[in-house]
Amino acid sequence: MKDQNVTKAQDDVRIHVRQHYGQIAARTEVGGRSDCCTPDSRSESSCCSPGDVVPIDQVSQLYEAADVTNLPEDVTSLSLGCGDPVTLASLVPGQTVLDLGSGGGIDCFLAARRVGAGGSVIGVDMTPAMIDKARANKEKLGAANVEFRLGEIEHLPVADETADVVISNCVINLSPDKRQVFREAFRVLKPGGRLAVSDIVTDGPLPENIQRSLAAWAGCIAGALTVDDYLATIEAAGFVDVTLTPVYLDKAQIDSAVDQLDLEQAAAGEGDTLYQAVFSAKVAARKPVISA
Numbered sequence: 403m404k405d406q407n408v409t410k411a412q413d414d415v416r417i418h419v420r421q422h423y424g425q426i427a428a429r430t431e432v433g434g435r436s437d438c439c440t441p442d443s444r445s446e447s448s449c450c451s452p453g454d455v456v457p458i459d460q461v462s463q464l465y466e467a468a469d470v471t472n473l474p475e476d477v478t479s480l481s482l483g484c485g486d487p488v489t490l491a492s493l494v495p496g497q498t499v500l501d502l503g504s505g506g507g508i509d510c511f512l513a514a515r516r517v518g519a520g521g522s523v524i525g526v527d528m529t530p531a532m533i534d535k536a537r538a539n540k541e542k543l544g545a546a547n548v549e550f551r552l553g554e555i556e557h558l559p560v561a562d563e564t565a566d567v568v569i570s571n572c573v574i575n576l577s578p579d580k581r582q583v584f585r586e587a588f589r590v591l592k593p594g595g596r597l598a599v600s601d602i603v604t605d606g607p608l609p610e611n612i613q614r615s616l617a618a619w620a621g622c623i624a625g626a627l628t629v630d631d632y633l634a635t636i637e638a639a640g641f642v643d644v645t646l647t648p649v650y651l652d653k654a655q656i657d658s659a660v661d662q663l664d665l666e667q668a669a670a671g672e673g674d675t676l677y678q679a680v681f682s683a684k685v686a687a688r689k690p691v692i693s694a
């Protein structure tokens with residue numbers, strides 16, 4: 403019975419998250435509106451919360467400006483990440499890269515340039531409208547070495563030991579089953595392959611009302627693990643050399659993001675353990691050449 407409840411809660415999260423990002427993809431036209439995840443330097447908006455179409459100068463704050471200024475606006479306007487996993491990944495020509503939760507495809511296209519014609523990039527996303535946008539962007543860019551597959555990151559439509567590098571940008575926090583996500587990442591990596599992830603984490607448990615809010619899940623807050631849990635979950639999947647580096651800390655910005663989510667009670671009840679910070683982090687790990 404308890405398991406059924408857990409499954410139901412996980413399904414509710416997945417359905418809500420898919421619906422949320424489907425709406426963003428459907429309504430995002432250049433000159434229209436979209437959502438975005440923003441570093442603290444983006445003053446008015448917050449991670450995955452409603453805002454205007456992401457202007458190129460904001461995208462440039464997340465990435466090296468030179469990497470993104472010549473991308474089409476259809477790509478940059480759907481940039482919903484919270485970091486730059488492509489730079490973290492230190493890709494080299496010829497590699498196969500898998501992007502978990504590829505959205506409009508920005509990291510896939512940046513990775514594709516780095517791995518070159520001899521390499522390839524696969525983006526996986528569970529939201530059909532996002533896959534449609536990403537495929538249209540691929541055509542626009544003529545990115546022959548990129549493909550997009552519809553699927554869940556908990557059940558990757560990718561064969562064992564396919565990827566040299568798995569990247570992901572502000573997505574794993576959205577999964578209600580992160581253990582399964584990291585097990586899948588481990589499965590599809592070649593021996594010695596690497597994980598390079600940007601994601602949202604916390605330094606303490608979030609108030610229960612936030613954890614239960616579907617809006618806060620879709621807003622990249624409710625599903626954020628503590629740093630310790632994040633590291634333990636990756637290690638439990640078999641990864642080694644796991645490192646997590648905070649990119650920025652800004653409690654005021656996250657508090658304002660929580661406010662924007664319109665939660666009836668954003669504050670924890672008396673006696674609850676309050677987080678001090680919700681922040682973006684870059685996370686790296688390696689699959690051992692010989693797994694235990």
Ligand SMILES: C[S@@+](CC[C@H](N)C(=O)[O-])C[C@H]1O[C@@H](n2cnc3c(N)ncnc32)[C@H](O)[C@@H]1O
Pocket residue numbers: 419420423424439450480481482483484502503504505506507508509526527528529532553554555556570571572573576577
């Ligand atoms: C915040 S957006 C980030 C998109 C992209 N990584 C970027 O940086 O622009 C989250 C994306 O992850 C996808 N997503 C969320 N949960 C997922 C899951 N469990 N499996 C596959 N895709 C998922 C959503 O459909 C959405 O496109």
